[in-house]
Amino acid sequence: MTLAIGTTRRPALSLRRAARPVIGTAAVASFLILWQIVGANEIIRSDLISYPSEIAETFVAMSLSGELGRNVLATLGEFVQGFIPACLFGIACGLAFALSRRLRYLTAPLFAALYSAPMIAFVPIIVVWFGVGRDSKIAMVFLAGVVPIIINTATGVNEVSESWVRAVRAFGAGKWQIITKAILPGALPAVMAGIRLGVGRAIVSLVAAEMYVSILGIGRLIQVYSNSGRAAEIFVLVGVVSVFGLGCVMALRSLERYLAPWRAER
Amino acid sequence: MRSLSDKTERFLLGTLGVVALFVFWEYAANHNIINVAVTTSPSRIVVAFVAQWQSGDLLGDLRVSLGEFAVGFLLSLVIGVALGIAMGMSRMVEYATDPFIWFLYSAPLIALYPLIVVWLGFGYTTVVAVTFLLTVVSIIVNTMAGVHSVEPVLVRAVQAFGGNYRAVVTKVILPASVPLIVAGVRIGLGRALLGVVLGEMFSSNAGLGFRVSYYAGRLRTADVFVALIVLILIGLATDQLCKQIEARLQAWRA
Known part of the structure; x- marks a missing residue:
């Protein structure tokens, strides 16, 4: 093992620079090949671990039959319907907490409790309240997403530098303009961080809620195939959920670039 | 005022x-x-709490959940710190494991849990495994960042005085990485609790996570809230504990 720390860094050779992607790709490729060999030759029972080529075939089959599309759309719909209100309400609420210290102190313990609680534990009670259909999933997405957005918005607004507000006020801005021209742009990075956190929590809670009980959706598919012990289908669905999460992260990044182009230049 | x-x-x-x-x-x-039947009320929750306490149900569930929590978390702490140091010190190891760690970090592990059930069966082992998987990644990533933050001068100093590989790790790298490891632990504890609840809710017949779902299925909402409130308190307590440790460390370093 070579010590990477403490050794003086030599000027990077082109070989060195290529090392990261090359070694990374090689590791992933050898893992996939090993998996394929072990699975396809039944060295370990393939219904337990499946293997890459079977997963690829399953993915194609599930896409063609429309099974995947239908369920992805259902999950996506629940996510959007829960998360957009969570963003709007969360930012408004966070703003109110930041502007009123008393209000913030009043609600701090409740939000601390909601923030550090494992969100999944709320799934059963939410199902009791909102039923087994779409409503309980939308409520779960909202609940899981809104808390970090509120907390981060409140923190972000508090940390907007006083000089921004004074500068805007010096040019004759009213209270509303101070909020839209100084406070919201200044708090944007923190708000976006809260939204990113919220997305992660919301996806996990949504999938958990669908797995717990539902009629349509990726989580339900996962539950169905796990009951019938189908590893290949589950791996496909794991991939789908990952891509979904990744897509959200990328969409948020481009939204942030659009809303705050001055930050991208740094 | x-x-x-x-x-x-x-x-x-x-x-x-x-x-x-x-x-x-x-x-x-x-x-x-x-509607009291579905929303219950604080006084009913207190009554349910007393009943669960006296029957010993609550203590039993608490013991199961905390046991799984502790085992899963300690396993991920030991393995996470060891792997994190290995990844932080060797570029080869880092480059080779990076894609897998990244996948585990960003993939919703909840979707993988059915496979873990298939591999390990229902109950204790699965819950611990889910907890371990959810927790270990944040500790690995933070430990690695901690190792990267070590001043190379310090490593060279130990080597100059004849310190061997082990001395470098125990005298410089481990102490210097502690603040970031603790930050990883704080994230990890939250995820560990999530793992316990997730595992118990879907693949166990004991523990607080199981109770939440069990009582909800029987519309015993007051009992659901007892388990839920205990879980929230565990989350708050572990988070506070980490904050205290972080504050102590800050004072010690200054």
């Missing part, structure tokens, strides 16, 4: 907020503003 210090005001208002919520909840439940 200015005579109140900020800290007191914070405490008083916070308490007031919680009390007001419970009073309002109790009032609404007793006056049929909300």
Whole structure:
């Protein structure tokens, strides 16, 4: 093992620079090949671990039959319907907490409790309240997403530098303009961080809620195939959920670039 | 009112907020503003708590959940720190494991849990495994960042005085990485609790996570809230503990 720390860094050779992607790709490729060999030759029972080529075939089959599309759309719909209100309400609420210290102190313990609680534990009670259909999933997405957005918005607004507000006020801005021209742009990075956190929590809670009980959706598919012990289908669905999460992260990044182009230049 | 210090005001208002919520909840439940059968009420939760406590159910569930929590978390702490140091010190190891760690970090592991059930069966082992998987990644990533933050000068100093590989790790790298490891632990503890609940809810027949789902299925909402509130308190307590440790470390380093 070579010590990477403490050794003086030599000027990077082109070989060195290529090392990261090359070694990374090689590791992933050898893992996939090993998996394929072990699975396809039944060295370990393939219904337990499946293997890459079977997963690829399953993915194609599930896409063609429309099974995947239908369920992805259902999950996506629940996510959007829960998360957009969570963003709007969360930012408004966070703003109110930041502007009123008393209000913030009043609600701090409740939000601390909601923030550090494992969100999944709320799934059963939410199902009791909102039923087994779409409503309980939308409520779960909202609940899981809104808390970090509120907390981060409140923190972000508090940390907007006083000089921004004074500068805007010096040019004759009213209270509303101070909020839209100084406070919201200044708090944007923190708000976006809260939204990113919220997305992660919301996806996990949504999938958990669908797995717990539902009629349509990726989580339900996962539950169905796990009951019938189908590893290949589950791996496909794991991939789908990952891509979904990744897509959200990328969409948020481009939204942030659009809303705050001055930050991208740094 | 200015005579109140900020800290007191914070405490008083916070308490007031919680009390007001419970009073309002109790009032609404007793006056049929909300449906007691599904929303229950604070007094009913207290009664349910006493009943669960006296029957020993609550202690039993608590023991199961905390046991899984502790085993899963300690396993991921030991393995996570060891792997994180290996990845931080060797570029080869880092480059080779990076894609897998990244996948585990960003993939919703909840979707993988059915496979873990298939591999390990229902119950204790699965819950611990889910907890371990959810926790270990944040500890690995943070430990690695901690190792990267070590001043190379310090490593060279130990080597100059004849320190061997082991001395470098125990005398320089481990102590210097501690703050970041603790930050990883704080994230990890939250994820560990999530793992316990997830595992118990879907693949166990004991523990607080199982109870939440079990009582909800029987519409015993007061009992659901007992388990839920205990889980929230565990989350708050572990988070506070980490904050204290972080504060101590800050003071010790300064």
